[in-house]
Amino acid sequence: MDFETLIIGAGAAGMMCAAHAGPGVLVVDHAKAPGEKIRISGGGRCNFTNLYASPQNFISQNKHFCKSALGRYTQWDFIALVDQYQIAWHEKTLGQLFCDNSAKDIIAMLRAEMDKAGAQLWLQTDVGDVAHDGSKFTVALTREGRTRSVTAHNLVVACGGKSIPKMGATGLGYQIAAQFGLPIVTPRPGLVPLTFSDEKFKPLAGVGAPACVAAGDSSFDEAILFTHRGLSGPAVLQASSYWHEGETISVNLIATHDLLSELKTHRQTDGRKALTTVLAQYLPSRLVDFLKSELPLDGNIADQSDAKLESLCQYLADWQLTPAGSEGYRTAEVTLGGVDTDAVSSKTMAAKSVPGLYFIGECVDVTGWLGGYNFQWAWSSGWAAGQAIADR
Numbered sequence: 001m002d003f004e005t006l007i008i009g010a011g012a013a014g015m016m017c018a019a020h021a022g023p024g025v026l027v028v029d030h031a032k033a034p035g036e037k038i039r040i041s042g043g044g045r046c047n048f049t050n051l052y053a054s055p056q057n058f059i060s061q062n063k064h065f066c067k068s069a070l071g072r073y074t075q076w077d078f079i080a081l082v083d084q085y086q087i088a089w090h091e092k093t094l095g096q097l098f099c100d101n102s103a104k105d106i107i108a109m110l111r112a113e114m115d116k117a118g119a120q121l122w123l124q125t126d127v128g129d130v131a132h133d134g135s136k137f138t139v140a141l142t143r144e145g146r147t148r149s150v151t152a153h154n155l156v157v158a159c160g161g162k163s164i165p166k167m168g169a170t171g172l173g174y175q176i177a178a179q180f181g182l183p184i185v186t187p188r189p190g191l192v193p194l195t196f197s198d199e200k201f202k203p204l205a206g207v208g209a210p211a212c213v214a215a216g217d218s219s220f221d222e223a224i225l226f227t228h229r230g231l232s233g234p235a236v237l238q239a240s241s242y243w244h245e246g247e248t249i250s251v252n253l254i255a256t257h258d259l260l261s262e263l264k265t266h267r268q269t270d271g272r273k274a275l276t277t278v279l280a281q282y283l284p285s286r287l288v289d290f291l292k293s294e295l296p297l298d299g300n301i302a303d304q305s306d307a308k309l310e311s312l313c314q315y316l317a318d319w320q321l322t323p324a325g326s327e328g329y330r331t332a333e334v335t336l337g338g339v340d341t342d343a344v345s346s347k348t349m350a351a352k353s354v355p356g357l358y359f360i361g362e363c364v365d366v367t368g369w370l371g372g373y374n375f376q377w378a379w380s381s382g383w384a385a386g387q388a389i390a391d392r
Protein backbone atom coordinates (compact mmCIF):
# COMPACT_ATOMS: atom_id res chain seq x y z
CA MET A 1 0.00 0.00 0.00
CA ASP A 2 1.42 3.32 -1.06
CA PHE A 3 0.80 6.65 0.66
CA GLU A 4 2.23 10.09 0.18
CA THR A 5 2.72 10.58 3.93
CA LEU A 6 2.69 8.20 6.88
CA ILE A 7 2.30 9.79 10.31
CA ILE A 8 3.14 7.65 13.35
CA GLY A 9 1.06 8.87 16.32
CA ALA A 10 -2.50 10.22 16.35
CA GLY A 11 -1.84 12.59 19.21
CA ALA A 12 -1.99 16.38 19.22
CA ALA A 13 0.91 16.95 16.81
CA GLY A 14 0.14 14.02 14.47
CA MET A 15 -3.50 15.00 13.98
CA MET A 16 -2.60 18.65 13.39
CA CYS A 17 0.00 17.64 10.80
CA ALA A 18 -2.46 15.28 9.06
CA ALA A 19 -4.92 18.15 8.65
CA HIS A 20 -2.34 20.22 6.76
CA ALA A 21 -0.09 17.77 4.92
CA GLY A 22 -2.09 17.57 1.70
CA PRO A 23 -3.49 14.42 0.06
CA GLY A 24 -2.49 10.79 0.60
CA VAL A 25 -2.01 10.84 4.38
CA LEU A 26 -2.26 7.78 6.65
CA VAL A 27 -2.06 8.26 10.43
CA VAL A 28 -1.38 5.17 12.55
CA ASP A 29 -1.54 4.70 16.30
CA HIS A 30 -1.41 1.68 18.57
CA ALA A 31 -4.05 3.17 20.88
CA LYS A 32 -7.78 2.45 20.69
CA ALA A 33 -8.64 6.12 20.22
CA PRO A 34 -6.84 9.20 18.88
CA GLY A 35 -5.72 12.05 21.16
CA GLU A 36 -5.85 10.18 24.45
CA LYS A 37 -3.66 12.76 26.20
CA ILE A 38 -5.86 15.55 24.91
CA ARG A 39 -8.87 13.72 26.38
CA ILE A 40 -7.44 13.56 29.91
CA SER A 41 -5.64 16.91 29.83
CA GLY A 42 -6.63 19.87 31.96
CA GLY A 43 -8.85 17.69 34.14
CA GLY A 44 -10.89 16.71 31.06
CA ARG A 45 -11.20 20.29 29.78
CA CYS A 46 -7.85 20.53 27.91
CA ASN A 47 -5.70 23.59 28.52
CA PHE A 48 -5.26 23.88 24.76
CA THR A 49 -3.06 26.97 24.55
CA ASN A 50 -1.86 30.02 26.43
CA LEU A 51 -2.61 33.64 25.56
CA TYR A 52 0.98 34.59 26.40
CA ALA A 53 2.78 31.71 24.64
CA SER A 54 6.18 32.85 23.44
CA PRO A 55 9.58 31.16 22.93
CA GLN A 56 10.61 32.07 26.52
CA ASN A 57 8.13 29.49 27.82
CA PHE A 58 9.99 26.58 26.26
CA ILE A 59 13.03 24.56 27.30
CA SER A 60 15.46 23.25 24.69
CA GLN A 61 19.22 23.02 24.18
CA ASN A 62 18.65 25.54 21.39
CA LYS A 63 16.29 28.18 22.76
CA HIS A 64 15.84 29.72 19.30
CA PHE A 65 14.63 26.53 17.60
CA CYS A 66 10.95 26.85 18.53
CA LYS A 67 10.65 30.45 17.29
CA SER A 68 9.91 29.68 13.66
CA ALA A 69 7.00 27.27 14.15
CA LEU A 70 5.53 29.18 17.11
CA GLY A 71 5.77 32.42 15.13
CA ARG A 72 4.04 31.05 12.03
CA TYR A 73 1.26 29.09 13.74
CA THR A 74 0.44 31.02 16.90
CA GLN A 75 -1.98 30.66 19.78
CA TRP A 76 -4.24 33.12 17.89
CA ASP A 77 -4.37 30.74 14.91
CA PHE A 78 -5.42 27.87 17.15
CA ILE A 79 -7.96 30.04 18.99
CA ALA A 80 -9.41 31.03 15.58
CA LEU A 81 -9.77 27.33 14.70
CA VAL A 82 -11.47 26.59 18.03
CA ASP A 83 -13.82 29.53 17.44
CA GLN A 84 -14.58 28.32 13.91
CA TYR A 85 -15.85 25.06 15.48
CA GLN A 86 -17.81 27.09 18.04
CA ILE A 87 -16.05 25.43 20.94
CA ALA A 88 -16.64 27.62 23.98
CA TRP A 89 -13.57 28.36 26.10
CA HIS A 90 -12.47 30.45 29.04
CA GLU A 91 -9.26 31.75 30.55
CA LYS A 92 -8.66 30.09 33.89
CA THR A 93 -5.53 31.82 35.14
CA LEU A 94 -2.21 33.16 33.76
CA GLY A 95 -3.48 33.10 30.17
CA GLN A 96 -4.38 29.38 30.29
CA LEU A 97 -7.31 28.61 27.96
CA PHE A 98 -9.62 25.67 28.69
CA CYS A 99 -12.72 24.27 26.97
CA ASP A 100 -15.95 25.18 28.77
CA ASN A 101 -17.37 21.78 27.98
CA SER A 102 -14.94 18.95 27.29
CA ALA A 103 -11.50 18.14 25.88
CA LYS A 104 -13.35 15.75 23.56
CA ASP A 105 -14.47 18.84 21.59
CA ILE A 106 -10.83 19.47 20.63
CA ILE A 107 -10.37 15.84 19.53
CA ALA A 108 -13.58 15.98 17.47
CA MET A 109 -12.38 19.23 15.86
CA LEU A 110 -9.03 17.70 14.88
CA ARG A 111 -10.76 14.56 13.54
CA ALA A 112 -13.06 16.78 11.45
CA GLU A 113 -10.03 18.69 10.10
CA MET A 114 -8.36 15.36 9.22
CA ASP A 115 -11.51 14.16 7.45
CA LYS A 116 -11.71 17.43 5.53
CA ALA A 117 -8.14 16.82 4.33
CA GLY A 118 -8.97 13.22 3.42
CA ALA A 119 -6.50 11.67 5.90
CA GLN A 120 -7.01 8.05 6.88
CA LEU A 121 -6.64 6.86 10.48
CA TRP A 122 -5.68 3.33 11.50
CA LEU A 123 -5.97 2.69 15.23
CA GLN A 124 -4.77 -0.36 17.21
CA THR A 125 -1.95 -0.62 14.70
CA ASP A 126 1.51 -1.73 15.79
CA VAL A 127 4.53 -0.21 14.11
CA GLY A 128 7.31 -2.68 13.19
CA ASP A 129 10.45 -2.26 11.10
CA VAL A 130 11.06 1.08 9.42
CA ALA A 131 13.29 1.19 6.30
CA HIS A 132 14.30 3.86 3.80
CA ASP A 133 15.67 3.18 0.31
CA GLY A 134 16.74 6.76 -0.38
CA SER A 135 13.43 7.86 -1.83
CA LYS A 136 10.66 5.99 0.01
CA PHE A 137 10.02 4.72 3.52
CA THR A 138 8.70 1.21 4.06
CA VAL A 139 7.05 0.52 7.41
CA ALA A 140 5.66 -2.80 8.67
CA LEU A 141 2.24 -2.24 10.21
CA THR A 142 0.27 -4.90 12.09
CA ARG A 143 -3.45 -4.44 12.37
CA GLU A 144 -6.13 -6.98 13.27
CA GLY A 145 -3.47 -9.68 13.33
CA ARG A 146 -2.28 -8.94 9.80
CA THR A 147 1.11 -7.40 8.99
CA ARG A 148 1.53 -5.42 5.81
CA SER A 149 4.19 -3.19 4.33
CA VAL A 150 3.19 0.40 3.76
CA THR A 151 5.33 2.73 1.68
CA ALA A 152 5.35 6.52 1.85
CA HIS A 153 7.38 9.42 0.51
CA ASN A 154 7.22 11.20 3.85
CA LEU A 155 7.44 9.72 7.31
CA VAL A 156 6.34 11.93 10.19
CA VAL A 157 7.29 10.77 13.67
CA ALA A 158 4.68 12.15 16.09
CA CYS A 159 4.66 9.50 18.78
CA GLY A 160 5.35 11.77 21.75
CA GLY A 161 7.73 11.17 24.63
CA LYS A 162 8.03 8.59 27.40
CA SER A 163 5.59 10.18 29.84
CA ILE A 164 2.79 8.01 31.19
CA PRO A 165 3.56 4.58 29.66
CA LYS A 166 0.12 3.42 30.88
CA MET A 167 -1.37 5.77 28.26
CA GLY A 168 0.67 4.26 25.43
CA ALA A 169 3.93 6.28 25.56
CA THR A 170 6.76 4.16 24.19
CA GLY A 171 9.71 6.29 23.16
CA LEU A 172 9.49 4.86 19.62
CA GLY A 173 10.32 8.31 18.23
CA TYR A 174 13.78 8.19 19.81
CA GLN A 175 14.39 4.70 18.38
CA ILE A 176 13.52 5.86 14.87
CA ALA A 177 15.73 8.93 15.26
CA ALA A 178 18.63 6.75 16.46
CA GLN A 179 18.07 4.32 13.58
CA PHE A 180 18.60 7.19 11.14
CA GLY A 181 21.64 8.47 13.03
CA LEU A 182 20.00 11.55 14.56
CA PRO A 183 21.38 12.58 17.96
CA ILE A 184 19.13 12.52 21.03
CA VAL A 185 19.25 14.87 24.00
CA THR A 186 18.83 12.47 26.93
CA PRO A 187 15.12 12.34 27.78
CA ARG A 188 14.02 12.93 31.38
CA PRO A 189 10.66 13.48 33.10
CA GLY A 190 9.37 17.08 33.24
CA LEU A 191 6.43 18.78 34.98
CA VAL A 192 6.66 16.08 37.60
CA PRO A 193 6.24 15.95 41.41
CA LEU A 194 9.51 15.80 43.37
CA THR A 195 10.16 13.14 46.01
CA PHE A 196 12.15 13.08 49.26
CA SER A 197 13.81 9.87 50.44
CA ASP A 198 12.92 10.16 54.13
CA GLU A 199 9.25 10.89 53.42
CA LYS A 200 9.77 13.99 55.56
CA PHE A 201 6.65 15.68 54.24
CA LYS A 202 4.28 12.78 54.94
CA PRO A 203 2.68 14.59 57.94
CA LEU A 204 1.95 17.53 55.62
CA ALA A 205 0.28 15.53 52.83
CA GLY A 206 -2.58 17.56 51.38
CA VAL A 207 -1.34 20.96 52.65
CA GLY A 208 -1.07 23.65 49.99
CA ALA A 209 0.45 27.14 50.09
CA PRO A 210 1.37 29.95 47.70
CA ALA A 211 5.15 29.91 47.11
CA CYS A 212 7.87 30.85 44.72
CA VAL A 213 9.99 27.82 43.81
CA ALA A 214 13.40 28.21 42.20
CA ALA A 215 15.47 25.53 40.45
CA GLY A 216 18.56 26.31 38.42
CA ASP A 217 18.15 29.91 37.29
CA SER A 218 14.36 29.82 36.92
CA SER A 219 11.66 30.47 39.49
CA PHE A 220 7.88 30.09 39.49
CA ASP A 221 5.45 31.96 41.69
CA GLU A 222 2.34 29.79 41.94
CA ALA A 223 1.24 27.21 44.53
CA ILE A 224 2.87 24.19 46.14
CA LEU A 225 1.21 21.06 47.46
CA PHE A 226 2.75 18.64 49.94
CA THR A 227 2.21 14.98 49.07
CA HIS A 228 2.89 11.70 50.89
CA ARG A 229 6.15 11.35 49.00
CA GLY A 230 7.21 14.96 48.51
CA LEU A 231 6.15 18.12 46.78
CA SER A 232 3.81 18.91 43.91
CA GLY A 233 1.59 21.81 42.82
CA PRO A 234 2.12 24.10 39.82
CA ALA A 235 5.20 25.95 41.16
CA VAL A 236 6.97 22.65 41.89
CA LEU A 237 5.93 21.03 38.59
CA GLN A 238 7.28 24.04 36.71
CA ALA A 239 10.55 24.06 38.68
CA SER A 240 10.96 20.29 38.21
CA SER A 241 11.67 20.86 34.51
CA TYR A 242 14.73 22.93 35.50
CA TRP A 243 15.85 20.63 38.33
CA HIS A 244 18.60 18.02 37.91
CA GLU A 245 19.27 15.09 40.23
CA GLY A 246 21.41 16.06 43.23
CA GLU A 247 20.54 19.77 43.01
CA THR A 248 18.79 21.83 45.67
CA ILE A 249 15.60 23.81 45.13
CA SER A 250 14.68 26.97 46.99
CA VAL A 251 11.13 27.52 48.22
CA ASN A 252 10.10 31.05 49.19
CA LEU A 253 7.08 30.65 51.47
CA ILE A 254 6.66 34.38 52.09
CA ALA A 255 6.99 35.75 48.56
CA THR A 256 3.62 37.49 48.69
CA HIS A 257 4.22 39.74 51.73
CA ASP A 258 6.86 41.55 53.74
CA LEU A 259 6.68 39.16 56.67
CA LEU A 260 9.50 40.79 58.62
CA SER A 261 7.78 44.15 58.95
CA GLU A 262 4.46 42.45 59.68
CA LEU A 263 6.01 40.34 62.46
CA LYS A 264 7.57 43.47 63.94
CA THR A 265 4.14 45.11 63.97
CA HIS A 266 2.65 42.03 65.66
CA ARG A 267 5.42 42.23 68.25
CA GLN A 268 4.07 45.63 69.24
CA THR A 269 0.36 44.94 68.96
CA ASP A 270 0.00 41.23 69.90
CA GLY A 271 3.15 40.71 72.02
CA ARG A 272 1.61 37.99 74.17
CA LYS A 273 0.70 35.76 71.27
CA ALA A 274 2.86 32.70 70.61
CA LEU A 275 5.16 33.13 67.63
CA THR A 276 3.62 30.01 66.08
CA THR A 277 0.11 31.49 66.43
CA VAL A 278 1.19 34.63 64.59
CA LEU A 279 2.98 32.63 61.90
CA ALA A 280 -0.15 30.55 61.35
CA GLN A 281 -1.83 33.74 60.09
CA TYR A 282 0.58 33.64 57.15
CA LEU A 283 1.32 29.93 56.66
CA PRO A 284 -0.86 26.80 56.97
CA SER A 285 -0.85 25.80 60.67
CA ARG A 286 0.27 22.22 59.88
CA LEU A 287 3.28 23.68 58.08
CA VAL A 288 4.08 25.88 61.09
CA ASP A 289 3.91 22.75 63.33
CA PHE A 290 6.24 20.97 60.95
CA LEU A 291 8.70 23.87 60.90
CA LYS A 292 9.04 23.64 64.70
CA SER A 293 11.36 20.67 64.09
CA GLU A 294 13.59 22.80 61.83
CA LEU A 295 13.49 26.20 63.55
CA PRO A 296 13.45 27.65 67.08
CA LEU A 297 9.83 28.84 67.18
CA ASP A 298 9.31 28.82 70.96
CA GLY A 299 8.05 31.78 72.96
CA ASN A 300 5.78 34.73 72.43
CA ILE A 301 6.25 37.16 69.58
CA ALA A 302 7.31 39.83 72.13
CA ASP A 303 10.31 37.61 73.09
CA GLN A 304 11.76 37.61 69.56
CA SER A 305 14.72 39.88 68.83
CA ASP A 306 15.11 41.67 65.49
CA ALA A 307 17.97 39.30 64.64
CA LYS A 308 15.83 36.24 65.38
CA LEU A 309 12.92 37.51 63.28
CA GLU A 310 15.30 38.38 60.46
CA SER A 311 16.87 34.93 60.41
CA LEU A 312 13.41 33.31 60.58
CA CYS A 313 12.23 35.35 57.57
CA GLN A 314 15.43 34.59 55.66
CA TYR A 315 14.86 30.89 56.28
CA LEU A 316 11.25 31.04 55.12
CA ALA A 317 12.21 33.07 52.02
CA ASP A 318 14.86 30.58 50.97
CA TRP A 319 13.88 27.15 52.29
CA GLN A 320 16.56 24.93 50.82
CA LEU A 321 15.38 21.43 49.94
CA THR A 322 17.19 18.61 48.15
CA PRO A 323 14.79 16.22 46.44
CA ALA A 324 15.84 12.58 46.22
CA GLY A 325 14.23 12.24 42.83
CA SER A 326 10.96 12.67 40.99
CA GLU A 327 7.84 10.56 40.50
CA GLY A 328 9.28 9.74 37.07
CA TYR A 329 7.55 9.01 33.78
CA ARG A 330 4.66 7.36 35.63
CA THR A 331 3.18 10.79 36.38
CA ALA A 332 5.32 13.30 34.45
CA GLU A 333 3.20 15.49 32.17
CA VAL A 334 5.98 15.77 29.62
CA THR A 335 9.35 14.41 28.58
CA LEU A 336 12.25 16.85 28.42
CA GLY A 337 14.99 16.26 25.84
CA GLY A 338 14.37 14.21 22.72
CA VAL A 339 15.47 14.50 19.11
CA ASP A 340 18.32 17.03 19.01
CA THR A 341 17.14 20.20 17.29
CA ASP A 342 20.55 20.56 15.59
CA ALA A 343 19.52 17.67 13.36
CA VAL A 344 16.11 19.13 12.43
CA SER A 345 15.04 22.14 10.35
CA SER A 346 13.18 24.63 12.56
CA LYS A 347 11.14 25.75 9.55
CA THR A 348 9.94 22.36 8.29
CA MET A 349 10.70 19.99 11.20
CA ALA A 350 12.44 17.74 8.63
CA ALA A 351 15.55 15.78 9.55
CA LYS A 352 18.44 17.55 7.83
CA SER A 353 20.15 14.27 6.88
CA VAL A 354 17.16 12.19 5.70
CA PRO A 355 14.85 13.72 3.05
CA GLY A 356 11.19 13.14 3.87
CA LEU A 357 11.69 12.29 7.57
CA TYR A 358 9.98 14.67 10.04
CA PHE A 359 9.84 14.87 13.85
CA ILE A 360 7.12 16.89 15.59
CA GLY A 361 5.61 17.46 19.02
CA GLU A 362 6.96 16.15 22.26
CA CYS A 363 9.53 13.75 20.77
CA VAL A 364 11.63 16.77 19.75
CA ASP A 365 13.87 18.53 22.29
CA VAL A 366 11.37 21.34 22.90
CA THR A 367 9.34 21.27 26.11
CA GLY A 368 6.87 23.86 27.29
CA TRP A 369 5.99 25.13 30.72
CA LEU A 370 2.80 24.06 32.44
CA GLY A 371 -0.18 26.03 31.16
CA GLY A 372 -1.11 25.08 27.59
CA TYR A 373 2.35 25.61 26.10
CA ASN A 374 2.97 21.95 25.28
CA PHE A 375 -0.17 21.67 23.18
CA GLN A 376 0.75 24.92 21.44
CA TRP A 377 4.11 23.37 20.51
CA ALA A 378 2.27 20.27 19.20
CA TRP A 379 -0.06 22.45 17.09
CA SER A 380 2.73 24.72 15.80
CA SER A 381 5.27 22.00 14.99
CA GLY A 382 2.56 19.75 13.47
CA TRP A 383 1.35 22.62 11.31
CA ALA A 384 4.91 23.53 10.20
CA ALA A 385 5.64 19.96 9.08
CA GLY A 386 2.22 19.68 7.42
CA GLN A 387 2.79 22.87 5.43
CA ALA A 388 6.26 21.74 4.35
CA ILE A 389 4.95 18.35 3.22
CA ALA A 390 2.04 19.89 1.30
CA ASP A 391 4.53 22.19 -0.48
CA ARG A 392 6.99 19.39 -1.22
Ligand SMILES: Cc1cc2nc3c(=O)[nH]c(=O)nc-3n(C[C@H](O)[C@H](O)[C@H](O)COP(=O)(O)OP(=O)(O)OC[C@H]3O[C@@H](n4cnc5c(N)ncnc54)[C@H](O)[C@@H]3O)c2cc1C
Pocket residue numbers: 008009010011012013014028029030031034035036037038040041042046047048049125126127158159160161163164167168169170171172332333334360361362363371372373374375376378
Ligand atom coordinates in the same frame (compact mmCIF):
# COMPACT_ATOMS: atom_id res chain seq x y z
C1 LIG B 1 -2.00 14.02 32.37
C2 LIG B 1 -1.52 15.00 31.35
C3 LIG B 1 -2.14 16.23 31.23
C4 LIG B 1 -1.66 17.17 30.30
N1 LIG B 1 -2.31 18.36 30.20
C5 LIG B 1 -1.86 19.29 29.32
C6 LIG B 1 -2.56 20.50 29.15
O1 LIG B 1 -3.63 20.72 29.73
N2 LIG B 1 -2.03 21.42 28.29
C7 LIG B 1 -0.87 21.18 27.58
O2 LIG B 1 -0.44 22.04 26.82
N3 LIG B 1 -0.23 20.00 27.68
C8 LIG B 1 -0.70 19.06 28.53
N4 LIG B 1 -0.05 17.85 28.63
C9 LIG B 1 1.08 17.59 27.74
C10 LIG B 1 0.55 17.21 26.35
O3 LIG B 1 -0.43 16.19 26.50
C11 LIG B 1 1.66 16.71 25.44
O4 LIG B 1 2.73 17.62 25.44
C12 LIG B 1 1.13 16.55 24.00
O5 LIG B 1 0.10 15.59 24.01
C13 LIG B 1 2.24 16.10 23.08
O6 LIG B 1 1.68 15.87 21.81
P1 LIG B 1 2.31 14.78 20.83
O7 LIG B 1 1.37 14.68 19.70
O8 LIG B 1 3.73 15.07 20.59
O9 LIG B 1 2.29 13.43 21.68
P2 LIG B 1 1.02 12.61 22.21
O10 LIG B 1 -0.16 13.49 22.35
O11 LIG B 1 1.53 11.87 23.40
O12 LIG B 1 0.70 11.59 21.02
C14 LIG B 1 1.56 10.53 20.70
C15 LIG B 1 0.73 9.43 20.07
O13 LIG B 1 1.63 8.43 19.59
C16 LIG B 1 1.12 7.16 19.93
N5 LIG B 1 2.24 6.23 20.05
C17 LIG B 1 3.25 6.24 20.95
N6 LIG B 1 4.07 5.21 20.74
C18 LIG B 1 3.58 4.52 19.68
C19 LIG B 1 3.98 3.34 19.01
N7 LIG B 1 5.07 2.65 19.39
N8 LIG B 1 3.23 2.91 17.97
C20 LIG B 1 2.11 3.59 17.59
N9 LIG B 1 1.68 4.71 18.19
C21 LIG B 1 2.41 5.17 19.23
C22 LIG B 1 0.38 7.37 21.25
O14 LIG B 1 -0.60 6.37 21.44
C23 LIG B 1 -0.21 8.76 21.06
O15 LIG B 1 -1.50 8.73 20.52
C24 LIG B 1 -0.54 16.88 29.52
C25 LIG B 1 0.09 15.63 29.63
C26 LIG B 1 -0.40 14.70 30.52
C27 LIG B 1 0.27 13.36 30.61
